[in-house]
Amino acid sequence: MTDTDHRDSYPPSPAFAAAANADASLYQRAETDRDAFWAEQAAALHWHEPWTRVLDWSAAPVARWFVDGKLNVTYNCVDRHVLDGHGDQVAIHWEGEPGDSRAITYRELLAEVSRAANYFTELGLVAGDRVAIYMPMVPEAIVAILACARLGLTHSVVFAGFSPSALRQRVDDASARLVITTDGQWRRGKPAPLKEAVDEALSANGSTPHSVEHVLVVRRVGIEVAWTEGRDVWWHETVAEASDQHEAQPFDAEHPLFILYTSGTTGKPKGILHTSGGYLTQAAYTHHNVFDHQAGQDVYWCTADIGWVTGHSYIVYGPLANRATQVVYEGTPNYPDEHRHWQIIEKYGVSIYYTAPTLVRTFMKWGREIPDAHDLSSVRVLGSVGEPINPEAWRWYRDVIGAGTAPIVDTWWQTETGTIMISPLPGVTATKPGAAMTPLPGISAKVVDEEGNPVRLGETEANGYLVLDQPWPSMLRGIWGDPDRFRSTYWERYAEQGWYFAGDGAKLDTDGDLWVLGRVDDVMNVSGHRISTAEVESALVGHSGVAEAAVVGASDATTGQGIVAFVILTAETTDTGNALVEELKAEVARAISPIARPREIHVVPELPKTRSGKIMRRLLRDVAEGNELGDTSTLVDPTVFEAIKAGKS
Numbered sequence: 175m176t177d178t179d180h181r182d183s184y185p186p187s188p189a190f191a192a193a194a195n196a197d198a199s200l201y202q203r204a205e206t207d208r209d210a211f212w213a214e215q216a217a218a219l220h221w222h223e224p225w226t227r228v229l230d231w232s233a234a235p236v237a238r239w240f241v242d243g244k245l246n247v248t249y250n251c252v253d254r255h256v257l258d259g260h261g262d263q264v265a266i267h268w269e270g271e272p273g274d275s276r277a278i279t280y281r282e283l284l285a286e287v288s289r290a291a292n293y294f295t296e297l298g299l300v301a302g303d304r305v306a307i308y309m310p311m312v313p314e315a316i317v318a319i320l321a322c323a324r325l326g327l328t329h330s331v332v333f334a335g336f337s338p339s340a341l342r343q344r345v346d347d348a349s350a351r352l353v354i355t356t357d358g359q360w361r362r363g364k365p366a367p368l369k370e371a372v373d374e375a376l377s378a379n380g381s382t383p384h385s386v387e388h389v390l391v392v393r394r395v396g397i398e399v400a401w402t403e404g405r406d407v408w409w410h411e412t413v414a415e416a417s418d419q420h421e422a423q424p425f426d427a428e429h430p431l432f433i434l435y436t437s438g439t440t441g442k443p444k445g446i447l448h449t450s451g452g453y454l455t456q457a458a459y460t461h462h463n464v465f466d467h468q469a470g471q472d473v474y475w476c477t478a479d480i481g482w483v484t485g486h487s488y489i490v491y492g493p494l495a496n497r498a499t500q501v502v503y504e505g506t507p508n509y510p511d512e513h514r515h516w517q518i519i520e521k522y523g524v525s526i527y528y529t530a531p532t533l534v535r536t537f538m539k540w541g542r543e544i545p546d547a548h549d550l551s552s553v554r555v556l557g558s559v560g561e562p563i564n565p566e567a568w569r570w571y572r573d574v575i576g577a578g579t580a581p582i583v584d585t586w587w588q589t590e591t592g593t594i595m596i597s598p599l600p601g602v603t604a605t606k607p608g609a610a611m612t613p614l615p616g617i618s619a620k621v622v623d624e625e626g627n628p629v630r631l632g633e634t635e636a637n638g639y640l641v642l643d644q645p646w647p648s649m650l651r652g653i654w655g656d657p658d659r660f661r662s663t664y665w666e667r668y669a670e671q672g673w674y675f676a677g678d679g680a681k682l683d684t685d686g687d688l689w690v691l692g693r694v695d696d697v698m699n700v701s702g703h704r705i706s707t708a709e710v711e712s713a714l715v716g717h718s719g720v721a722e723a724a725v726v727g728a729s730d731a732t733t734g735q736g737i738v739a740f741v742i743l744t745a746e747t748t749d750t751g752n753a754l755v756e757e758l759k760a761e762v763a764r765a766i767s768p769i770a771r772p773r774e775i776h777v778v779p780e781l782p783k784t785r786s787g788k789i790m791r792r793l794l795r796d797v798a799e800g801n802e803l804g805d806t807s808t809l810v811d812p813t814v815f816e817a818i819k820a821g822k823s
């Protein structure tokens with residue numbers, strides 16, 4: 175393993191540090207008294223009734239935070255800003271894919287949410303009922319989420335790219351009474367049906383009854399839709415006609431807020447359950463400090479989809495609790511062309527931009543002349559989430575998008591953790607390209623071996639498993655309907671210590687800073703040496719000829735696993751032959767260690783990715799090992815395999 179990257183660090187400028195929301199004393203305060211620290215963060219919210227106890231961990235692993243406290247999540251995200259005199263501040267600059275746009279103030283958002291809450295009540299929905307939301311990135315999706323939270327309805331957002339059967343599975347698991355959708359969604363200039371998928375989902379399984387009483391449909395693209403009288407209702411004929419006056423009621427801090435499904439090791443997705451007070455506290459706290467968000471000044475943009483947890487915590491709850499003005503964009507980054515994101519940043523003066531490494535690498539592939547053609551001088555903080563960001567992409571991101579000065583916050587967290595756990599603080603941390611650095615103030619994490627011993631600091635083999643050894647406010651409270659799976663998945667591995675097992679490998683560098691290496695099943699074992707797929711990928715994309723790389727460990731009779739790499743070359747690279755492949759192998763051996771030298775490198779035109787942008791290594795492993803392909807249903811484009819197989823032969 176190379177240590178060279180660890181010496182490369184980027185402190186904030188003195189000016190940034192001086193003006194930042196967070197300074198180093200935050201760590202000190204959290205260390206001194208954790209409960210008092212979290213109580214202080216919770217106090218930034220409006221509580222209808224105060225809590226009597228900060229944390230009750232007696233029923234571990236199910237935590238209760240802010241015991242007996244009562245609040246209304248939506249009141250905190252909307253009403254109180256209007257009451258405080260900020261009704262005219264824009265909450266959402268919505269940018270539609272075809273180029274239409276809407277600016278929605280906090281006052282307008284309150285009116286919309288109130289109408290929706292009144293109509294949901296008219297439908298007979300009561301606190302505790304579940305509502306499925308299957309929508310593209312339209313403002314009504316955010317309104318629907320907030321109306322659910324306002325009424326204590328538990329929302330289950332299902333990514334609008336999921337199939338009808340995936341939707342049905344989630345609707346059934348949670349027994350949703352209402353499904354909210356749109357007629358269709360814009361896909362690169364063309365309307366694609368969406369309500370049709372709901373119809374298919376609900377008529378699936380023959381005559382098997384389902385829990386859904388109504389389907390509420392927003393008209394977005396104007397296509398014809400089939401209609402089930404008595405069940406289906408138009409948003410513009412119902413919600414839009416309802417009263418815009420609605421009084422928010424308080425709910426218990428532990429009232430269920432949402433369920434969000436995420437894939438596990440089995441075929442059945444896990445319904446991750448989050449509750450209200452602790453979740454909102456940590457969402458607001460992290461958004462404020464990690465992004466250094468200044469209400470009324472910053473223009474914030476998180477490019478995630480509301481179908482993923484990043485959209486929940488960093489488009490809806492965190493930013494709105496903090497009175498952000500934010501951009502919400504409906505479409506893809508290359509429609510109508512690759513300039514779209516930079517045009518949006520220019521148009522709205524975006525100052526905080528939060529995206530995924532896979533997109534950064536895509537931008538690199540398209541070439542820096544595209545962002546260079548725009549004025550991005552408003553950008554002052556950059557965020558990364560979803561996978562380890564390779565140092566090459568990190569540097570490009572900072573130099574090209576952040577003018578060589580914007581701090582990058584590499585934020586590690588999971589659907590299960592609810593909000594950010596490990597990340598730099600932009601005004602405090604001297605960041606290192608590729609490192610998530612340290613747990614946030616109030617959060618505790620360790621890197622341990624199989625037995626739970628902390629890995630030794632400063633040694634080359636300081637790799638281990640990432641565990642969370644203290645409860646945190648936004649932690650999952652369970653898996654919907656499956657307490658056994660909740661315990662076995664996260665709490666069994668280190669049951670003796672009572673730690674949460676994150677499923678990620680991590681390493682501590684010689685300074686004690688933390689580098690997340692990726693899922694443990696993505697960590698290869700070659701001749702008894704643990705090598706991260708992410709590290710090999712990073713080494714490959716560190717070569718100027720490589721735009722993107724995916725690495726898997728394929729079974730090998732001699733070494734246990736052998737490293738197989740799939741690479742996409744940059745547009746400029748003309749040599750696609752053996753010489754280049756040999757050069758790349760040598761580069762990896764050089765950058766990491768001869769034991770990390772790939773067994774095979776295949777030049778391919780595409781990589782298989784999920785709709786959230788994650789490379790599906792499991793499928794690549796199947797290709798590498800010549801197996802039958804497993805489930806490809808969550809892929810953006812299943813045909814990429816033809817191309818990959820062609821590249822492999």
Ligand code: WT7
Nearest residue numbers: 559560561562584585586587588589690692693
């Ligand atoms: C997994 C969680 C967090 C919201 C989006 C994904 C990986 C996430 C990082 C990061 C390295 C990261 C981990 C984690 N991951 N952020 N900054 N550095 N890895 O949520 O789908 O629940 O996935 O994403 O492997 O366990 P998710």
